[in-house]
Amino acid sequence: MVDRAKPGEQARTSAPGPRQPSLADVAGMAGVSHMTVSRVVNESGPVRPETRERVLAAVHKLGYRPNTAARTLVTGRSGTLGVVALESNLYGPASTLYGIENAAREAGYGIAICSVTRPGRTSIGDAVESLRSQAVEGIVVIAPHVTAGRALAAVPGDIPVVAVGGGESAPVPVISVDQYDGARRATEHLLALGHRTVWHVAGPEDWLEARDRERGWRETLERRGLRVPAVVRGDWSPRSGYEAGRALVGKRGLKAVFSANDQMALGLLRAFTEAGIRVPEDVHVAGFDDVPEAAYFNPPLTTVRQDFIEVGRKTFGLLEDRMAGGDVRARHLVPAELIVRESTGPR
Amino acid sequence: MVDRAKPGEQARTSAPGPRQPSLADVAGMAGVSHMTVSRVVNESGPVRPETRERVLAAVHKLGYRPNTAARTLVTGRSGTLGVVALESNLYGPASTLYGIENAAREAGYGIAICSVTRPGRTSIGDAVESLRSQAVEGIVVIAPHVTAGRALAAVPGDIPVVAVGGGESAPVPVISVDQYDGARRATEHLLALGHRTVWHVAGPEDWLEARDRERGWRETLERRGLRVPAVVRGDWSPRSGYEAGRALVGKRGLKAVFSANDQMALGLLRAFTEAGIRVPEDVHVAGFDDVPEAAYFNPPLTTVRQDFIEVGRKTFGLLEDRMAGGDVRARHLVPAELIVRESTGPR
């Protein structure tokens, strides 16, 4: 029996012990009915100041905490939102999650999360299901993946859902950074440096953000009647960027490269360095995301910044509207900002 | 009235509508008592196969979903764990969270999170409080910060809590990567390259991991009777690493630097490059964390890898023990692994 707590030290085992105090216990101590206690605790309905004092004292003394389960059962509201996050350890999703969580907490909501590693209709569906069973009042799906649209369509309609970065076809409201415009800006910036064309290292084909960025790049070139080089495709990882870089080395007329994210741009830089190609002297490189590291790459990376906190805030706002019964189906865009650094600097 | 759903299209507004079906509804349709339905749903107690079929059919037809709140109310178990994460957009915490979540979901638990930006006794306390009010069964605190110890001491003892990366003084079980040993390995690796000493860019003084890494470095030098240079302190960010690098440039005998994390190491590399100091030719540099980018830094970074998935798994296991009533107070360490790359390569 190692477990005997020393005096003054709380027993830290989870012995069943006396259960948490309930409204009734507080009521007993304060000499009122449980309803009066409920009214004090929720500030609903009038209570004489004197009574309130007594109740509050009892609440304090007993360490009373309202039982969420009971409250949820009777009110039908859990005060919890669910977030489905795909690849939540990537910088973008993690930051978005953070933004949503902040906005939600400010409004008094708790957050339940469910990450899914590999996308696919089933897993997103499972995640939503798992959250629903936690009685969440609404769900945010962070899954900028093509399958997300189908998965979302399969979600029962009786719970409010909004998506972050989903496709236009999603049957729910979508909020997203303007990937297309961000890619356009990066591409035009590179062209403005005097290049005849811009190469592109794209993200995985089944990611919507990858598609939008690629489209932004492609259409910018087409609009000007410029040659559109074959895209090299990566998987967002620095490693795939490195491989893309090696594939690109030696291409004729390689003067400007737009990478679909900063991590791949890092791999590119590495591959170019190894091949003796200097950035920005020989080739200009731009990325996407503006991860905190980007400013300290070698050289510092020109990139497109996404305001994830704003995305989180707007997403929560949209979900709130949906939960209030609004029929919002629009697609909301958050503007992207071009950050120019040395990787596209003067030669 | 824009809201009328077209036939075949689900109404996506949250109109109150007929409430979710309950056990009683299913029971009615199947012609049994609600208890029989409960037994079928939970696979508790014997049910004749024939009856089970009928019940299952009704469950399916009605789209019955158990009401968690009611179940929690009566069983006292919510099936949810809480995670308090500090700076959850940093690579380490985000990965740990991911690891914990995975392990928890495998065991059938849901996860509620609560991030806190700035540490301090109150905010961690608030976060714990907020999670408790969500009726979590246990709490993981990811907060490798000195204030975490005090904050944890203030948490009521009636809920199981474990900490990730907390200090030895924490009144709860702690799980952590062996920071000290990781730092020792990095330092010894640098010394083995023939340097007379190793400089150190430390993390914020109030982070326990920063302290452990610094101690591992310092004591390794002291053990060999080597000179211990003054530490330069950063805040984990690449920017602070850059500034540290500029402060270091020109120091006499600067041959080897151990940075407390990879991001700062990146800043260091940048500062050295700008100053015309070559890595690894002039100076050797090592980091800590092994972020995915580290292998593609310029040059690729020697660093200490932390197995966050393993940390998450062990953390969940420990919490499970606590919830089962075990009085585990030990400190569990996950070994760190040195990854050697070009930044400490041959000259």
Next chain:
DNA sequence: ACCAGGACTGTTAGCGTTAACACGACCTCG
């Protein structure tokens, strides 16, 4: 003096679930 109505408090009835026990039918064993 009387009644309307507000302020304050209490009583009752669920919310949907599981725990605990009760009951009949059937089987097995001595």
Next chain:
DNA sequence: CGAGGTCGTGTTAACGCTAACAGTCCTGGT
């Protein structure tokens, strides 16, 4: 052939809370 068990099912009573209504005072206007 009856005692005692298991199987399959039902009944009842919580769990802790809020909604809805029912009182009981007290005040103020007529």
